[in-house]
Amino acid sequence: MEKTKLSDATDEGIRQIDTRATSVNLFSKLMHYAGIYAVALMFLLIGIVLQGLGIINSFLTTQNLLNILDAVSMLGIVAVGMAFVTYSGQYADLSVPTTMALTGIVAVQMLKYGFFPALIAAVAAGLVVGIINAVAVGKYKANPIIWTLAVNYVTLGVIRLVWVNKQIYPDMIAKTQRASDLFDSIYRLRFFNKIALPLLMLVVLVFILNFIMKKTKYGMQLKMTGAAQKAAKFSGINTERVIGTAFIICALTATVAGLTITSLSRVGAWYNGTGYDFKAVTAIVIGGMTLAGGRGSIVGVLGGVLIIGLMNNIMTLLGVGTFSQDMIRGFIFILVVGINAKSLRSMGRDDA
Amino acid sequence: MPNHYEVWGVTMLKKNITKASMLTFADRNRIYILFIVVFLFMTLFAPRFFNVFNLTTIMRTMAMNATVAIGFTVILIIGQIDFTIGTVITLSGIIGLGLKEYIGFGGSVPVAILAGGLIGLINGLLVAKAKINSFIVTLGMMTILQGAIYTFTGGNTISLSSEDAFAVSDWLSDMIFPLITPRILITIVLVTAASIFMKKTRTGRNFYMIGGNKHTAWLAGINTDKYTISAFILSGVTAAVGGVFFAMESAAATLNMGTSSLMYVISAAIIGGTAMSGGKGGVFNSFVAILMLDVLYNGIILFGLGNEVKIFIAGFILASVVLYEAFAIYKHEKVIGQRPELLKELELQNAQK
Numbered sequence: 001m002e003k004t005k006l007s008d009a010t011d012e013g014i015r016q017i018d019t020r021a022t023s024v025n026l027f028s029k030l031m032h033y034a035g036i037y038a039v040a041l042m043f044l045l046i047g048i049v050l051q052g053l054g055i056i057n058s059f060l061t062t063q064n065l066l067n068i069l070d071a072v073s074m075l076g077i078v079a080v081g082m083a084f085v086t087y088s089g090q091y092a093d094l095s096v097p098t099t100m101a102l103t104g105i106v107a108v109q110m111l112k113y114g115f116f117p118a119l120i121a122a123v124a125a126g127l128v129v130g131i132i133n134a135v136a137v138g139k140y141k142a143n144p145i146i147w148t149l150a151v152n153y154v155t156l157g158v159i160r161l162v163w164v165n166k167q168i169y170p171d172m173i174a175k176t177q178r179a180s181d182l183f184d185s186i187y188r189l190r191f192f193n194k195i196a197l198p199l200l201m202l203v204v205l206v207f208i209l210n211f212i213m214k215k216t217k218y219g220m221q222l223k224m225t226g227a228a229q230k231a232a233k234f235s236g237i238n239t240e241r242v243i244g245t246a247f248i249i250c251a252l253t254a255t256v257a258g259l260t261i262t263s264l265s266r267v268g269a270w271y272n273g274t275g276y277d278f279k280a281v282t283a284i285v286i287g288g289m290t291l292a293g294g295r296g297s298i299v300g301v302l303g304g305v306l307i308i309g310l311m312n313n314i315m316t317l318l319g320v321g322t323f324s325q326d327m328i329r330g331f332i333f334i335l336v337v338g339i340n341a342k343s344l345r346s347m348g349r350d351d352a
Numbered sequence: 353m354p355n356h357y358e359v360w361g362v363t364m365l366k367k368n369i370t371k372a373s374m375l376t377f378a379d380r381n382r383i384y385i386l387f388i389v390v391f392l393f394m395t396l397f398a399p400r401f402f403n404v405f406n407l408t409t410i411m412r413t414m415a416m417n418a419t420v421a422i423g424f425t426v427i428l429i430i431g432q433i434d435f436t437i438g439t440v441i442t443l444s445g446i447i448g449l450g451l452k453e454y455i456g457f458g459g460s461v462p463v464a465i466l467a468g469g470l471i472g473l474i475n476g477l478l479v480a481k482a483k484i485n486s487f488i489v490t491l492g493m494m495t496i497l498q499g500a501i502y503t504f505t506g507g508n509t510i511s512l513s514s515e516d517a518f519a520v521s522d523w524l525s526d527m528i529f530p531l532i533t534p535r536i537l538i539t540i541v542l543v544t545a546a547s548i549f550m551k552k553t554r555t556g557r558n559f560y561m562i563g564g565n566k567h568t569a570w571l572a573g574i575n576t577d578k579y580t581i582s583a584f585i586l587s588g589v590t591a592a593v594g595g596v597f598f599a600m601e602s603a604a605a606t607l608n609m610g611t612s613s614l615m616y617v618i619s620a621a622i623i624g625g626t627a628m629s630g631g632k633g634g635v636f637n638s639f640v641a642i643l644m645l646d647v648l649y650n651g652i653i654l655f656g657l658g659n660e661v662k663i664f665i666a667g668f669i670l671a672s673v674v675l676y677e678a679f680a681i682y683k684h685e686k687v688i689g690q691r692p693e694l695l696k697e698l699e700l701q702n703a704q705k
Contacts, residue, residue, distance in 0.1 A: 091487060136671075142678035143628040145433070145487075146618065150671035153615065157664025165660060278491055291485050326499030334492035338484050345483070 036288050036303035039336065043310040047317075056317040064313070066194060072309035073198040074257050074264075076302060078276050079283040080202070080209050081253025083301045084246040087213065089226040089293025090137060090144040092281045093247060098155035099129045099254040100273030104262030105159060107183070111174040115182040123255055129155060130251025134244030152277075159270045167269040170262075186263035198260050202302075205253065210298040222246060227294030282329070283308055286336050290344075379680075383624045383637050387644040394651035401654055408531050412601075414646045415539045416441070419594035421617045421638040422546045423472075423587030428621050429550075430583045431563045431630025432479060432486040437591040437617060439497035440468050441610030444592035445599030446501060449510045457520060461596055468592025469585050471497070476584030480577040501607060511604035524601040535597050542593070547636040559583065563630030619670045620645055627677070645669075 051059045058064055078096055085093045107122035133151060136142045174180035189197040213219040224232040225242045233239045254273075261272050287304025289296030311332065315325045378385060395402045420437055427434045444464040451460035471493065478489040512518075524535045532540075550556040562569040562576050570576050591610075599605040617638075624641035626633025645666070652662050 136675055136678065140675065140678040140682045142674045146622055146628055147671070147674050147678075149615065149618065150667050150674055153663055153667025154671055155667075157660060157667050160660030161664055165658075278495070281487075281491065282495075285488055291487055321503065323499040323502035327496045327503065328499075330492040330495030330497075330499065333495065334478065334484065334489060337488050337492075338478070338482050341484055342482070 036286065036300050036307065039286075040303050040306050040310060043307060043314065047310065047314050050314065050318070056314070059314070059317060062194075066199075068306075068309040068313045069199050070196050071312065072305050073196065073202045074260050075276065075279055075283060075308065076202045076305040077198065077205060077253050077257040077260070079280040079287075079301050079305055080205055080298050081250040082280045083284050083287075083289055083296070083298055084209070084213070084222070084249045085144070086281075086284050086289050086291060087226050087293060087296060088222055088243050088246040089229060090243060090246070091291055092145065092277065092284075093133065093148045093250045093254075094145060094277045095129060095133060095148040095151040095155060096250070096254045096277045096280065097273040097275065098152050098159065098270070099126060099251055100258030100261055100276060101268075101270050102126075102129065102155050102159055103255040103258035104272050105163060105168065105268035105270070107259055108168050108170045108173055108262060108268035111170055111179050111183060114176070115179040118179070118183065119259070122259055123252070126251045126255030126258070127248065129254075130248035131244075133247040133251065137247060138240045138242075138244030156270060163268075163270075165270075167267050169267055171266070183263055184266065187260050188263070201256060201260075205256070206298055206302050209249070213298055218242070218245065223294050225294075226292075279308075282333050286333060288340065290341070380625075383640050383644065386623070387640050387647070390644050390648050390651075394647055394654075398651040398654040401651060404530055406650065406654075408527065408533070410643075410646050410650050411531055411536045412525070412533065413650070414643050415535050416594040416598040417613055417616050417620065417646075418539050418639050418642045419542055419597075420591045420613055421620055421642055422542060422635050423583075423590035424617050425621050425624075425626050425633060425635050425638040426546075426550070426559060426583045427587045428626045428628060429559050429563045429630060429633055430580060431566070431628075432580065432583065433490065433628070434475065434486065434584065434587045435490040435494045435614065436471060436475060436497060437587065438610040438612075438614040439494050439501065440471055440588055440591040441595030441598070441613055442501055442605070442607060443471075443497055444468050444595035445605035445609055446505060446510055446607075448596035449512055449599050449603075449605045450505075452512060452517065457600070461600075464596040465589055465592045468588040468590075468595075470588070472585040472588025473581065475588070476581030479584065480580040505607060507607065509604055509606045513603075517603055521601055521603040524597065535601055538593075538597065542590070543635060543639045547634060547639075550635050560631055563632070565631070615666070616645065617642075619666060622670060623673050 047056070047059045050056045078100075082093050082096060085091070103122040103126045106125040107118040110118040110121040129151065133148060136147050136151075137144050170183045171180045174183070185197070187196070187198060191197075191200065213222065221232070221237045221242050224235070224237060225239045229239055232242075257276070258273060262268055265272060283304040284296075284301050285291065285304070286307055287296065287301035289301060308329070311329065312325065315328065320328070400406060420441060424434060424437055444467060447467055448457075448460050448464035451463055454460075455463070475486070475489055475493055478484050479486045512521075525533050527533055528537070550559065558569065558574050559579060561572070562574060562579050566576055594613075595610060598609065620641035621633065621638045622628070623644070624633060624637035624639075626638060648665070648669075649662050652665065
């Protein structure tokens, strides 16, 4: 949360300099104080009201709420990592889908040598993609959207060339039953029979990454780089390294998500992870992070992820078809971002 | 022979200047050079490449994406992005064939093109008036359209099997000249008209000005909002034209006919020299780039290599071009504030002493 008060914008001294109209409506106040969680709460209330009216049942049960969290945990893992890229002012990392597929398929291939070598190989593969992005976008300032899109296709080509369009199965590759079981348990391990491992990983990642973004020197440099890259550069920040690190963090979280999705589907294939790039961007931007960079937080992104989960769950319980859900999701996406941008602008807090 | 000469008392290096100017020339026309190189390579080495039948096939594959690339290039020139082109292609194909039963092609084709224009208008209004980033607007719109396409068709391919539909399909794919079918002719006419419009008219050049610097353009009295909206409308219309004629020629509209076009058109525009940051590039460059990619893919298939090689090479070419451009800017930025020509002169003088 930012420390500045809303009343600053209407302060007498500021008004003389800033002649823009400052209109603060209820929504912008809500967004300012409660962040995106106000919207999440709104969806939760909609669910409860719908259940109260008897239109849907079994919304407000522990199992259903946990299901919502389970369903979005992978998206959350991708989104909190990609948030670093967005926060650094580089829009998005569109190479995430094939990074997920690549790390998954590499891990399955390396299960031959045991579970932990497989993990190490997957992380190494993720790091390679991350470093390629970091060098091109960070050091040589390639356009992030086009570059990561190109990397996405190169990686896809590599996967399909090396594995000749085949899918590989962990239980057939692994030499020992133990390695195969361990790999399966990445998605299926449950603590207290309730909390799944991906959900736990998401919570841990949110804590770690939020700490990095808000409390460390690197986080401060990242904020400055995202807000004003030239100013950051001239004040002595190594912006190349800062942006590069953001891409490497993104690739590493994509690795975690890639291992999870491969463990879920029990197959290593090139199509694992398709669509996660745009889904993650949706979550990040709904979560209040602006594409201009330097504004927003990891906690907000988590809120965006939760909203997507709640929305999907309520619509599924209502019996809305998958493709109508797409339409509604796209509509709400534009609406939330539009209102958020408008209220930010009317408060004089957004120049994008 | 001295390697320097004097112009109005200034010592200049002969060799370096010619080399630099040649490089600039090559860089400006790199897409034509690339096209010639790829075409010659395929003619010499690819089996069964250089014959009328195969070249017509290439032209046919080119027709849809070249039409779509017109609007998309204009979008890039004003510094925006449009992710909806793929779904607009599919939507227009579905509308064009789906409504044919009720109002005939005479009614359904204009409706399909209007639908594309309407989607462009909505995108443009959201970007220019509501001031939402075009990345977000078109991403959301893409999701909406994808849902709409699947909801309204129920996931089925729309195909026509009536006599008159086949007649139209045959007419569109019949050769009228060597290499030219009516659909290819439509594409070429549109591309030529658009490139003349963009390069030779004041309205067209204003798009470049907006892409170069939006605020300057606004201060110079250009209605930037109007231009942004018209660029999005143009993008929607050209995507719809490309999609609807493609669907009519194949007498079928599948639900993923536009999916691969997004990547294809983006690559072509970038390889053709249009910059994502706006203000650079041209419609004709994108056209040649589309042609080059089609020749390349055709050759890859003729060599007997699979789809995976095609994907890999497509990504690799795009990556190299992006990196090359970024590297050029990187090198340029490194010497900002330095005067390399002065340093060279100093060296020269020292050498003379």
